[in-house]
Amino acid sequence: MTVLSVKDLRKRYGHVDALVGASMSINAGEVVSLIGDNGAGKSTLVRILSGVEAADSGHFEFDGKALDAGDISKRRELGIETVFQDLALADDLNPVQNLFLGREVMRQGILGKLGFMDTKAMEKQGRHALQTLGATVRNFSGRVGGMSGGQKQSIAVCRAATWANKLIFLDEPTAALGVPQTKGVMDLIRRVRDSGVAVILISHSMPHVLEISDRIVVLRRGRTVANYTPANTSVEELVGAMTGALEVGEKK
Structure with missing residues (x-):
């Protein structure tokens, strides 16, 4: 089932064309890697699709319905989340508190109305989520700011x-x-991915892209130029498509 379909997205900043015809799609339970050289438009495309910015033109559908422009809170209501490079974690809070940041569970009755949080419920749910997903976190009560980069990322x-x-x-x-x-x-x-959630991954590591992806979409100068499956491509071919050293069409 197609979760997201993107056709001919365009975005211009002043005199710079960031996107000039980006198209892609992704199905449920699929990892699609989005690759391209610096300035190819990858982060711009993700900011638009995640609701941080609005496109100048183009069309994208989510679950078969047109997706409104530029509203990250509405994306979250639809079940769409984004992990940006800065991670947006609160260093002074512990892992569980970060999981519920902005989505705190309130106590029942009058205490909840007075602003009291149900810390026990959040602790139980948070630990279960982190353990079920295999996060590399051992100290659930420690400050995130004192943890390793891998732990923060997880x-x-x-x-x-x-x-x-x-x-x-x-x-x-x-x-x-x-x-x-x-x-x-x-x-x-x-x-x-195995839980059925679709994942769009931006990465500069071609070996990781080939290892983890179900499909690979190549952007160059704001345009989608190729669509590969890992079994039918190589690092050399991907780099050639990204840089323009190889003239490519869509390849499956």
Whole structure:
């Protein structure tokens, strides 16, 4: 089932054309990697699809219905979450508190109306979510600011997976991570995919892209130029498509 379909998205900043015809689609339970050289339009496309910005023109559908422009809160209501490169974690809070940040569970009755949170319920649900998704977190009560990059990344992905039931955007989730931390995040992406949630991944690591993806979409100068499956391509071909060294059409 197609979760998201994008056709001919265009976006211009002043005299710069960031997107000049980006198109792609993704199905439920699928990982689609979005690759391209710096300035290809990857992050712009994700900002538009996640509701941070509005496109100048183009058409995109979510679950077969037209998706309104530029409203990240409405995307969340539809089951769409995004993990940006800055992760947007609160360093002074623990992992469970970060999972429920902005979605706190309130106590029943008058106490809830007075602003009292149900910390026990959040602790139970949060621990279960982190453990079920295999997050590399051992200290559930410690400050996130004192944790490793891999642990922070897994918390951010888990938070997205906890609230998303349709689609997650991941912008460079393994950037600057070591080998063990990267493996943990990759395993986490697989668990999210296997739960039926669609994942759109931005990454500069071609080996990781080939390892984790069901399909690979190549952007160059704001335009979709190729669509590959990992079994039928190579790092050299992907780099050639990204840089323009190879003239390519759509390949499946």
